[in-house]
Amino acid sequence: MKHLDxxxxxxxxxxxxxxxxxxxxxxxxxxxxxxxxxxxxxxxxIRSLLPPSITLLSGPGCPVCVTATEEIDKFIKLGQxxxxxxxxxxxxxxxxxxxxxxxxxxxxGADIRVVYSTFDAxxxxxxxxxxxxxxxAVGFETTAPTIAAAVKETKKEGIGNFYIIPAHKIIPxxxxxxxxxxELAIDGFICPGHVSVIxxxxxxxxxxxxxxIPCVVAGFEPVDILQTIYMLLSQIEExxxxxEIQYRRxxxxxxxxxxxxxxxxxFETCDAPWRGLGTIPDSGLRLRDNYRALDIETxxxxxxxxxxxxxxxxxxxxxxxxxxPLDCVLYRKVCTPSNPYGPCMVSTEGTCAAYYKxxx
Amino acid sequence: xxxxRILLDHGSGGRASHELIASLFLPQFDNEFLREMNDSAxxxxxxxxxxxxxxxxxxxxxxxxxxxxxxxAIHGTVNDLAMRGARPLYLSVGFIIEExxxxxxxxxxxxxxxxxxxxxGVVIATGDTxxxxxxxxxxxxxxxxxxxxxxxxxxxxxxNARPGDKIILSGTIADxxxxxxxxxxxxxxxxxxxxxxxxxxxxxxxxxxxxxxxxVLRDPTRxxxxxxxxxxxxxxxxxxxxxxxxxxxxxxxxxxxxxxxIDPLYLANEGKLIACAAAQDAEKLIDxxxxxxxxxxxxxxxxxxxxxxxxxxxxxxxxxxxIVDMLTGEPLPxxx
Numbered sequence: 001m002k003h004l005d006x007x008x009x010x011x012x013x014x015x016x017x018x019x020x021x022x023x024x025x026x027x028x029x030x031x032x033x034x035x036x037x038x039x040x041x042x043x044x045x046i047r048s049l050l051p052p053s054i055t056l057l058s059g060p061g062c063p064v065c066v067t068a069t070e071e072i073d074k075f076i077k078l079g080q081x082x083x084x085x086x087x088x089x090x091x092x093x094x095x096x097x098x099x100x101x102x103x104x105x106x107x108x109g110a111d112i113r114v115v116y117s118t119f120d121a122x123x124x125x126x127x128x129x130x131x132x133x134x135x136x137a138v139g140f141e142t143t144a145p146t147i148a149a150a151v152k153e154t155k156k157e158g159i160g161n162f163y164i165i166p167a168h169k170i171i172p173x174x175x176x177x178x179x180x181x182x183e184l185a186i187d188g189f190i191c192p193g194h195v196s197v198i199x200x201x202x203x204x205x206x207x208x209x210x211x212x213i214p215c216v217v218a219g220f221e222p223v224d225i226l227q228t229i230y231m232l233l234s235q236i237e238e239x240x241x242x243x244e245i246q247y248r249r250x251x252x253x254x255x256x257x258x259x260x261x262x263x264x265x266x267f268e269t270c271d272a273p274w275r276g277l278g279t280i281p282d283s284g285l286r287l288r289d290n291y292r293a294l295d296i297e298t299x300x301x302x303x304x305x306x307x308x309x310x311x312x313x314x315x316x317x318x319x320x321x322x323x324x325p326l327d328c329v330l331y332r333k334v335c336t337p338s339n340p341y342g343p344c345m346v347s348t349e350g351t352c353a354a355y356y357k358x359x360x
Numbered sequence: 361x362x363x364x365r366i367l368l369d370h371g372s373g374g375r376a377s378h379e380l381i382a383s384l385f386l387p388q389f390d391n392e393f394l395r396e397m398n399d400s401a402x403x404x405x406x407x408x409x410x411x412x413x414x415x416x417x418x419x420x421x422x423x424x425x426x427x428x429x430x431x432x433a434i435h436g437t438v439n440d441l442a443m444r445g446a447r448p449l450y451l452s453v454g455f456i457i458e459e460x461x462x463x464x465x466x467x468x469x470x471x472x473x474x475x476x477x478x479x480x481g482v483v484i485a486t487g488d489t490x491x492x493x494x495x496x497x498x499x500x501x502x503x504x505x506x507x508x509x510x511x512x513x514x515x516x517x518x519x520n521a522r523p524g525d526k527i528i529l530s531g532t533i534a535d536x537x538x539x540x541x542x543x544x545x546x547x548x549x550x551x552x553x554x555x556x557x558x559x560x561x562x563x564x565x566x567x568x569x570x571x572x573x574x575x576v577l578r579d580p581t582r583x584x585x586x587x588x589x590x591x592x593x594x595x596x597x598x599x600x601x602x603x604x605x606x607x608x609x610x611x612x613x614x615x616x617x618x619x620x621x622i623d624p625l626y627l628a629n630e631g632k633l634i635a636c637a638a639a640q641d642a643e644k645l646i647d648x649x650x651x652x653x654x655x656x657x658x659x660x661x662x663x664x665x666x667x668x669x670x671x672x673x674x675x676x677x678x679x680x681x682x683i684v685d686m687l688t689g690e691p692l693p694x695x696x
Contacts, residue, residue, distance in 0.1 A: 049680045103369070
């Protein structure tokens with residue numbers, strides 16, 4: 001396991017922690033945008049090793065958490081349609097909507113199936129030609145290209161019973177929206193690794209330039225994250241605000257050309273609702289006209305009543321980094337992983353779930 | 361949101377399963393045996409100390425690398441008896457078979473059970489067969505129950521962990537859970553993954569012959585090592601501290617877990633045990649275990665502490681500290 005061991009080397013980690021401590025002269029707030037980073041930081045106990053002057057905030061980087069309640073309600077309504085199979089990535093099944101969840105609908109008889117890729121959902125459609133199969137297209141730029149490929153394949157093969165609900169979100173507009181809101185005081189972004197493989201680090205230049213915020217694209221191992229924190233502190237000390245890549249073994253500045261071309265062929269940007277952030281212009285993806293017929297909303301009316309999050313649920317504030325789970329009145333008291341009130345407690349990459357699981 | 365239906369999470373072996381048992385079954389069936397929440401009940405009949413256990417097997421797929429539902433059903437109950445220090449003797453086997461199951465599959469499963477019982481030295485003494493209409497079950501479900509004898513001076517229970525005890529793990533974790541997960545979803549990896557399903561009664565007998573200072577034995581099946589350690593900490597009202605760098609995970613298992621975003625701490629094991637044993641006997645036990653094929657990778661992964669009763673802590677590879685909680689819900693791959 002050479003490729004992992006070197007990024008978990010305690011001696012290397014110790015040296016980086018010493019360097020971070022030596023550079024920590026004043027309070028610094030850094031936000032990790034990606035849920036996988038949040039979990040990795042908690043799992044490796046990084047918070048317990050950093051000087052108290054460094055605060056790590058978790059941002060809107062969990063695709064399950066940022067899915068708006070109205071979108072969850074649409075998924076639930078879809079599951080209630082006759083002869084319909086709903087295919088979804090795992091964590092979504094547990095997210096509460098206004099009054100139910102996909103998991104509860106499944107217990108009530110809805111045909112909800114957890115898949116590992118869009119192509120698995122496409123296979124379900126091939127094997128069940130008399131039924132409508134819908135894939136819940138949730139996620140960031142990481143998963144969108146494979147969904148685009150499945151959509152292209154569906155059209156090419158003439159599969160008539162496969163659809164998606166486009167509910168994708170794209171990350172850079174959300175980072176800008178966080179900063180434009182003005183309530184968030186942060187000194188640097190730990191930028192997502194998986195997303196950046198697709199979009200490239202150049203995508204964060206507008207954030208760095210316009211808001212003078214240092215951005216470093218990070219890998220997911222403890223040494224990656226510690227090195228990223230050190231790189232951000234170095235920029236802050238030098239008064240710089242540039243985009244750097246720590247995760248060089250996977251990410252470049254321009255991204256994956258082929259994946260981006262595929263995305264552009266199948267999807268176009270649109271305004272999208274984010275939990276906690278409201279509607280952000282050009283932060284979602286919808287099917288282009290050429291593929292629009294594969295959007296299930298051209299077949300079913302999935303309009304849902306006006307939705308409301310559970311009173312007291314702070315998931316929105318937590319996603320914006322203005323609260324931590326410890327500030328939420330529901331956290332641990334009534335909102336727990338087995339009885340979640342909001343998505344941050346549901347998703348394995350949710351901030352509340354990470355606090356609950358790893359925080360003393 | 362309260363649950364008004366049984367959800368898959370209630371069968372995960374993690375927190376939801378525990379809450380279901382504590383809130384629904386225990387109040388109905390309450391007695392001193394169930395209250396202990398151990399792998400087997402221990403009772404004395406006619407002066408003989410017996411362990412009695414049952415478990416049901418609903419694994420999908422029914423054939424997997426390293427075993428099948430039949431051998432798993434034997435190993436599971438043999439191990440549940442062994443985890444009280446018992447010598448397993450007799451098993452019952454109940455089949456619920458879906459109409460249409462190929463006869464060849466059932467024959468293969470029965471053959472596998474025969475071999476597993478022979479290796480464990482147990483007799484399948486009674487059984488039952490039911491066939492249900494297609495769709496009323498999934499291929500075949502198997503229930504096994506078993507009884508075994510415990511030496512009078514052996515007292516092993518999840519409630520017996522004592523501060524100062526060393527935590528011993530018999531080998532690598534997550535082999536069974538990741539194998540089943542990847543088989544079920546048709547995921548393929550370059551390095552072959554294989555279940556660790558195995559009978560542990562011989563290993564336990566050898567450990568008991570070497571030391572009577574074993575306080576707890578537990579096979580970390582559903583819910584994995586993380587959940588089992590929490591169960592022991594809760595039952596014994598002690599704290600537990602483990603050291604991440606000492607917990608063995610096969611490289612191919614680690615790689616599959618990394619790819620899927622799943623923590624190996626919460627994946628099922630079917631041929632591994634955790635022991636809490638007095639510190640002075642721990643090294644001796646490790647030496648004995650290394651001589652048994654099912655304990656050759658045995659190691660000390662931590663210790664029982666008096667602070668923070670009911671909680672499990674981990675010193676991470678890079679020297680950080682964190683809590684290890686129980687599994688919540690089924691382990692699911694990340695989206696991103």
